[in-house]
Amino acid sequence: MTVLKVEELCKRYQKRGEYAVENISFCCEEGEIVGLVGHNGAGKSTTVKCLEGMLPFDRGRVEICGFDLKKQPLAAKKNFGFVTDDHAAFVRMTGRGYLSFLGDIYGVPTRERRRRYEELEQVFFLGRAIDNLISSYSHGMRQKICMMGSLLHRPKLWVLDEPMTGLDPFTVRAVKQYMRSYAGEGHAVLFSSHDLPAVAALCDRAVLLKKGRQVDTLPLKSYGKEGEKVLEERYFDEN
Amino acid sequence: MKIRLFFALFWKEVEERFRGAGIFALLVRALLLGGLAAAFIWFYMKFAAVYLEIGEREERLFELSALSVMLLLALMTLGAATALVRSVRLAGDLRLYSALPVPHSVLLFAKLCVLWLGRFFLGLFALTVFGVALRVRWEGIVFAAFALPFTAMGLGALLAFPVHALLRFFRGKFLLSFLAGTALFATGLFLYSYLLGGVKELLLGGDLKYFFGEKVLGGIALAARFAYPANLFARLFFGANVGLMSLLGGVALACIPLSLLLARGLLRGALSPKPLNEPRFPASDRAKPKFFALLSKEFVNIFRTPAYVFSYFSVAVVMPLMVYFCMSVGGSLLLRLLGVDCSFELAVFLTLLYSALTNVFCATNVSREGRMFCVLKGMPVRAGQVFAAKVLFCMLVVTVSLLLSSAALYFAGYLPLFSALLVFFLGLMFSFAQVCFATDYDFSHARFPSEADGEVGEGDGFSLLFLGVSLLVGGGLLAVKLVRVLRFGNFPALYSALFAGGICALAALFSALLLFLRLNQRYDAFAGGNV
Numbered sequence: 004m005t006v007l008k009v010e011e012l013c014k015r016y017q018k019r020g021e022y023a024v025e026n027i028s029f030c031c032e033e034g035e036i037v038g039l040v041g042h043n044g045a046g047k048s049t050t051v052k053c054l055e056g057m058l059p060f061d062r063g064r065v066e067i068c069g070f071d072l073k074k075q076p077l078a079a080k081k082n083f084g085f086v087t088d089d090h091a092a093f094v095r096m097t098g099r100g101y102l103s104f105l106g107d108i109y110g111v112p113t114r115e116r117r118r119r120y121e122e123l124e125q126v127f128f129l130g131r132a133i134d135n136l137i138s139s140y141s142h143g144m145r146q147k148i149c150m151m152g153s154l155l156h157r158p159k160l161w162v163l164d165e166p167m168t169g170l171d172p173f174t175v176r177a178v179k180q181y182m183r184s185y186a187g188e189g190h191a192v193l194f195s196s197h198d199l200p201a202v203a204a205l206c207d208r209a210v211l212l213k214k215g216r217q218v219d220t221l222p223l224k225s226y227g228k229e230g231e232k233v234l235e236e237r238y239f240d241e242n
Numbered sequence: 243m244k245i246r247l248f249f250a251l252f253w254k255e256v257e258e259r260f261r262g263a264g265i266f267a268l269l270v271r272a273l274l275l276g277g278l279a280a281a282f283i284w285f286y287m288k289f290a291a292v293y294l295e296i297g298e299r300e301e302r303l304f305e306l307s308a309l310s311v312m313l314l315l316a317l318m319t320l321g322a323a324t325a326l327v328r329s330v331r332l333a334g335d336l337r338l339y340s341a342l343p344v345p346h347s348v349l350l351f352a353k354l355c356v357l358w359l360g361r362f363f364l365g366l367f368a369l370t371v372f373g374v375a376l377r378v379r380w381e382g383i384v385f386a387a388f389a390l391p392f393t394a395m396g397l398g399a400l401l402a403f404p405v406h407a408l409l410r411f412f413r414g415k416f417l418l419s420f421l422a423g424t425a426l427f428a429t430g431l432f433l434y435s436y437l438l439g440g441v442k443e444l445l446l447g448g449d450l451k452y453f454f455g456e457k458v459l460g461g462i463a464l465a466a467r468f469a470y471p472a473n474l475f476a477r478l479f480f481g482a483n484v485g486l487m488s489l490l491g492g493v494a495l496a497c498i499p500l501s502l503l504l505a506r507g508l509l510r511g512a513l514s515p516k517p518l519n520e521p522r523f524p525a526s527d528r529a530k531p532k533f534f535a536l537l538s539k540e541f542v543n544i545f546r547t548p549a550y551v552f553s554y555f556s557v558a559v560v561m562p563l564m565v566y567f568c569m570s571v572g573g574s575l576l577l578r579l580l581g582v583d584c585s586f587e588l589a590v591f592l593t594l595l596y597s598a599l600t601n602v603f604c605a606t607n608v609s610r611e612g613r614m615f616c617v618l619k620g621m622p623v624r625a626g627q628v629f630a631a632k633v634l635f636c637m638l639v640v641t642v643s644l645l646l647s648s649a650a651l652y653f654a655g656y657l658p659l660f661s662a663l664l665v666f667f668l669g670l671m672f673s674f675a676q677v678c679f680a681t682d683y684d685f686s687h688a689r690f691p692s693e694a695d696g697e698v699g700e701g702d703g704f705s706l707l708f709l710g711v712s713l714l715v716g717g718g719l720l721a722v723k724l725v726r727v728l729r730f731g732n733f734p735a736l737y738s739a740l741f742a743g744g745i746c747a748l749a750a751l752f753s754a755l756l757l758f759l760r761l762n763q764r765y766d767a768f769a770g771g772n773v
């Protein structure tokens with residue numbers, strides 16, 4: 004089943020300005036991890052923000068679990084969880100308060116959210132800091148609470164913008180393992196990154212962007228161990 | 243090299259104080275400041291004229307000068323203490339400077355110079371008013387204008403440590419901060435009511451004299467005698483005294499190294515902070531309805547931001563006191579001056595006026611959330627729910643405030659029950675209009691703070707706009723009533739109620755339509771606030 008379908012996505016920030024992203028099309032199937040790769044300003048974050056519903060887009064179509072993001076926004080948004088590149092959270096809430104807020108927004112019952120919190124704590128290890136205000140958290144801890152929040156309702160699609168930035172090596176490893184196991188359970192994961200080895204190691208496919216345009220889609224899985232080399236070559240050829 | 247660096251840092255500090263303020267905001271600020279200054283000059287001149295006529299003129303002159311300088315010095319010292327803590331200990335730029343090749347001494351000197359200048363201009367203004375009103379020697383005034391800021395900076399630096407300790411104590415104690423802030427504000431207003439009483443007596447012509455009996459004057463004389471060093475400055479106002487001038491100049495000069503030394507201690511603490519024990523706030527994780535979660539989010543975001551909780555909640559809680567004090571002064575003033583009882587119209591005017599001044603928190607309903615407003619867009623929540631929660635939350639605060647205000651007017655006997663209820667509903671409609679209009683405006687002109695935990699201030703323009711509307715509606719109503727009664731002898735309260743009610747209802751309807759019409763489309767298309 005196709006979890007995410009992006010068709011001819013176009014977005015520009017000014018009415019008569021240049022397109023920030025133009026004609027981007029790709030999809031994520033159940034059990035797949037897809038990477039968005041490109042240099043700074045290639046349009047990765049814009050693409051991610053458009054399909055999260057944070058930014059309006061000018062043309063194209065985004066479908067999540069069969070729901071059109073523009074026509075059925077609530078149904079579409081229920082099916083994905085996302086982490087922004089700046090790890091935005093309500094910083095006056097405690098970690099637990101923030102998770103509880105997200106649980107309420109996504110309609111997660113009390114027992115279910117407690118069980119999922121225990122499960123996520125095994126991956127992200129926030130410990131006693133969960134009852135501190137988020138404003139006191141370090142960069143990495145904010146990243147962790149955002150990831151926990153985005154997974155609380157076990158979305159069909161997990162979208163992450165630059166997820167490994169600011170995390171310690173232990174958590175990076177834990178997140179990578181979690182991404183694999185999450186996709187293995189039949190969910191889809193989409194993330195943007197500069198980290199080519201991580202993308203090559205994790206992703207089934209990589210969507211290569213350059214100056215707002217999609218220049219290639221690489222079926223990394225089919226390359227086997229050569230995946231990283233191919234990705235690197237294509238990345239540097241295009242950039 | 244160091245001098246160039248000093249000037250660069252100095253200008254940056256000056257710029258910081260005006261950063262983000264457009265020409266309009268600066269103009270409005272200048273207007274408000276000008277109004278405040280004019281009111282102060284008028285009041286002080288009037289007061290001095292009355293006070294100096296009581297008994298021995300020489301004695302009154304000395305007492306008034308000494309106590310005025312004392313008050314000014316206290317104000318400057320308190321201001322210096324809080325400004326030092328804010329600028330040298332808590333400022334966000336300190337972390338950046340600690341990583342730059344900026345000598346601490348130059349940074350400190352630049353910051354202190356800016357703080358000194360602020361005190362200098364305040365002192366110069368107030369002392370000029372004192373000088374004109376009391377007709378004292380200008381040498382003394384000029385000397386005090388330069389020496390007082392140094393003295394205030396020295397005393398302020400001493401006070402800065404307890405102020406910082408107090409701030410640390412209140413850190414994370416949100417309820418206690420709220421209660422303390424509200425109590426302090428209410429006490430300030432209680433004292434302000436005395437001032438209003440004084441203004442009333444001044445307007446009614448000289449009754450003030452009778453307040454200053456033998457006992458009161460004795461107390462004032464005693465206070466002036468022990469008001470060091472203000473009384474010494476006051477002596478300079480009446481005759482040059484080289485010895486005294488040298489003494490006060492010496493104290494002021496000694497305050498320079500004192501303030502530098504203490505401020506250096508503050509700066510050191512800021513640049514090598516000790517790890518703090520982060521307070522813990524165990525929260526319930528029980529499931530709540532979506533709308534209730536949005537509502538409690540609004541509460542938490544304000545309640546846990548000390549600046550917001552004071553300017554939003556404390557002001558709203560204290561608003562009934564403002565209405566009550568002004569009603570007690572204004573009602574009797576109009577009755578005695580013009581012989582017209584316009585309690586209902588005055589109550590409407592004051593309620594609308596203070597509602598406009600206290601409901602400023604709705605002006606940042608969107609900007610306050612920063613980028614989280616956009617993140618919320620990615621969640622399965624309807625635009626209507628997001629905005630209804632915001633409006634309802636503001637209205638809850640407003641309702642409590644207006645209820646207390648109307649109850650105070652009723653129980654104090656200024657209004658009968660029906661009129662008090664009418665004032666409450668008029669206030670509610672006016673506030674609803676204000677909340678919806680402000681939320682809509684903020685939605686269309688969102689300006690998010692650059693940092694996740696940054697704060698946004700409500701624009702001066704917004705406050706002024708609704709102040710103008712309240713003055714137009716409430717003041718207009720009062721004026722119409724006065725003119726009609728004075729010319730034709732009668733103006734039924736029903737007409738007043740219909741006039742105010744009609745305007746408030748129309749404003750509420752218009753603002754609600756403005757906010758909620760086509761909200762879904764506008765919400766989906768939202769990309770403002772520097773996303």
